[in-house]
Amino acid sequence: MSPYDPTFLSRRTGYARAVGVSVKATRGPSFVHPHHGVLRPASATADPLLLRISDAVALMGDHHALGGWAALRVQGNDWFDGRVGDDEERDIDIHCLRGSQLRRRPGIGPLRGEIHPDEILCLEHYRVATIARAAYDEMRVARGLREAVVVLDMATSTTHGLPHATAAAVERVIGTHFKTRGMAQARKALALGSTRSASPWETRTRLVAELDGGIRGLLVNVPVFDEFGKLLGVVDLLDEATGLVIESDGSHHREAENHAEDNRREEKLERARLTVCRVSSLDHADRYALAARMVAARRDAARERDRRWTTDPPDWWRRWPPASRWQ
Numbered sequence: 001m002s003p004y005d006p007t008f009l010s011r012r013t014g015y016a017r018a019v020g021v022s023v024k025a026t027r028g029p030s031f032v033h034p035h036h037g038v039l040r041p042a043s044a045t046a047d048p049l050l051l052r053i054s055d056a057v058a059l060m061g062d063h064h065a066l067g068g069w070a071a072l073r074v075q076g077n078d079w080f081d082g083r084v085g086d087d088e089e090r091d092i093d094i095h096c097l098r099g100s101q102l103r104r105r106p107g108i109g110p111l112r113g114e115i116h117p118d119e120i121l122c123l124e125h126y127r128v129a130t131i132a133r134a135a136y137d138e139m140r141v142a143r144g145l146r147e148a149v150v151v152l153d154m155a156t157s158t159t160h161g162l163p164h165a166t167a168a169a170v171e172r173v174i175g176t177h178f179k180t181r182g183m184a185q186a187r188k189a190l191a192l193g194s195t196r197s198a199s200p201w202e203t204r205t206r207l208v209a210e211l212d213g214g215i216r217g218l219l220v221n222v223p224v225f226d227e228f229g230k231l232l233g234v235v236d237l238l239d240e241a242t243g244l245v246i247e248s249d250g251s252h253h254r255e256a257e258n259h260a261e262d263n264r265r266e267e268k269l270e271r272a273r274l275t276v277c278r279v280s281s282l283d284h285a286d287r288y289a290l291a292a293r294m295v296a297a298r299r300d301a302a303r304e305r306d307r308r309w310t311t312d313p314p315d316w317w318r319r320w321p322p323a324s325r326w327q
Contacts, residue, residue, distance in 0.1 A: 009051060010040040010058035035059060035105050049073070049081055056092040056108055057126050063100035065120050065127035067111055068093035068141075071134040072155060074123060076163040079154040079200065084143070093137065095120075095129060111137075113180060119173060131155055132169035139170075139189050140182025146207050148189035153197040159221050159325055160198045167195055196220035202236050205248040205279050212291035215239055215298060218246070222311055223326050226272050229314035233265045234326055235274075240311060244301040245269055246294060249280045272309040275301035 016026055016039060025031070031039040034055040044051060053070045060066065070092045072080040082090045091109035096102050097120075102110040119133035129137070135155035142148035154160070156167045167190070174186050192210075197203045198221055209215040219238040224245075226232055237246035247262070266276050277297035283290045317323050 009044050009046060010034070010038055010054040012058055013037050013039055035108075052082075052089075052107065053092060056094060059102065059105070059108065060094060060126055061100065063097040064102060065095040065097060065115065065129055066092070067095045067115075067129040068109075068134055068137050071128040072131060072138070074128060075131055075134075077131065077155065078162060079160070080138070097127075114177065116176060130165070130169075130173075131163065132165040132173045135165060135170050136173045136177070136186060139186040140180065142182075142185065142189075145185055145188055145192075146204060146211075148185050149192045149207060150200045150203045152189050152193040153195070153203040154200060156193065156195045157197055158195050161325065167193060194220045196222075198236075199248070201281055201284075202248045204284060205246060206237055208279075208284070208287045208291050209237065209246060209294050212287055213294045213298075215244075215294060217241075219311070221326060223313060223317065223323070224269070224272075224274070224309050224311055225314060225317070226268075227308050227310070229316070231317070232268050232272055232274075232309060235269070238311070239298060239301070242298055242301040243274045243304055243307065243309070244294075244298045245274050245276045246297075247276060247278045249278060269309075273304050273306050274309055275304065 013026055017023065026039055030042055032042050033039050038055055038058045040051070040054065046054070053066070053074060056070065057066060066074065069080040069082045069090065073082070082092065084090060089107070091107055093109045093111050094102055095111045095115050097115065102108070104110055115129065115133065119130050120127050121130055135151055138151040138155070139148040142151050152167070152170060156164050156170060158164065171190055174183070174190065177183065192207065194203070194206065197206065202220070206218060206220065209218060217239070219240055221234055221236060222238050223234045224232045224238065235245045236248050238244070247266070249262070266278070269276055275297055277294055279290065
C-alpha cells in the first residue's frame with residue numbers, strides 16, 4: 001500500500017460487519033463515525049488531514065473518483081492541504097462517474113461535471129483524478145488568477161522534488177473541456193506558470209515582480225557561478241540582464257540555522273556583484289510597495305559594471321548527480 005494511501009483507516013460499516021466486527025462493537029467506543037455509514041478506529045493517530053481524506057474515500061464506490069487537492073495529496077504532492085489561510089478547510093471533492101450519485105455531507109463536495117477516462121487512475125482499491133486533472137480543477141476554483149498560477153506551479157514543478165504532472169499535460173486537460181466555471185482563469189494561468197518554482201511563495205513573489213513591477217523574463221531557481229566555476233548558489237529569481245537576485249523567504253527561513261546560511265550565501269552573491277532583494281511573506285501584505293522595492297533594487301543592479309558571475313554551468317556541474325534537480 002502506498003505511504004500516501006489513507007484508506008486502510010476508514011471503512012463502510014457494512015464492510016466491518018462483513019469481516020466479522022459485530023454490530024455492538026461498531027457502535028462502541030472503539031470506533032468513531034465521521035459520516036453516516038462510515039467508521040474508523042478511535043485509536044487512529046494518523047495525520048488529521050489524511051484521516052479526513054480516509055473518511056471521504058470510504059464513502060466512494062466503484063463509480064467515484066477522488067478529485068481536487070485531495071487527489072494531489074494522496075499522490076504525494078504535499079503542497080496541497082485543502083486549507084485557505086490558517087483556519088478554513090475546503091471540502092474534499094469526489095467525482096461522480098457515469099451518472100452516479102453521492103449525497104453532499106459536511107466537508108464533502110460531489111462533482112458531477114465531465115471527467116474523461118484518461119483523467120482517472122487507480123490507487124489500490126479506489127480511483128483518483130490524475131495530477132493534471134486535479135490541478136485543472138484547483139486552478140478553476142482558486143481565489144484569483146495568481147493563486148491559480150500557484151496551483152499550476154506546484155502541480156508541475158520539477159524542482160520541489162514531489163510527484164508532479166507536466167505543464168503540457170495540464171494544458172491538454174484544459175483543452176478538452178469547454179463552458180466550465182473558472183475555465184478562463186485556468187487558461188490565463190497557463191501563460192504565467194513556471195515548472196521551476198519550488199514553493200508557493202516563490203511563485204507569488206515572481207508574479208509581483210512580473211505583473212506589478214514589470215520585471216519580465218526572470219530566471220527561476222537558476223544556479224549561479226563565480227568566475228572560477230564555483231557555485232555561488234541556486235537563486236530563487238534572477239534578472240540576468242541586470243544581476244538582480246530576488247530571494248523569497250518561506251517559513252523555513254525563519255529558523256536560526258537557515259537564516260545564518262542565507263546570510264552567508266547572500267554575502268557570496270554580493271561579492272560577485274549581484275544585487276540581492278530579499279522578500280518575506282509579510283512583504284506581500286502591500287504588494288505595490290514590494291514591487292516598488294524590487295524595481296528600485298533592479299535600478300541599483302543595473303548600475304553595476306563589474307560582473308563577476310555567470311549562469312553558464314561548468315563541466316563539473318553537468319556531471320554532478322545532485323545538480324540534476326536544477327537542470
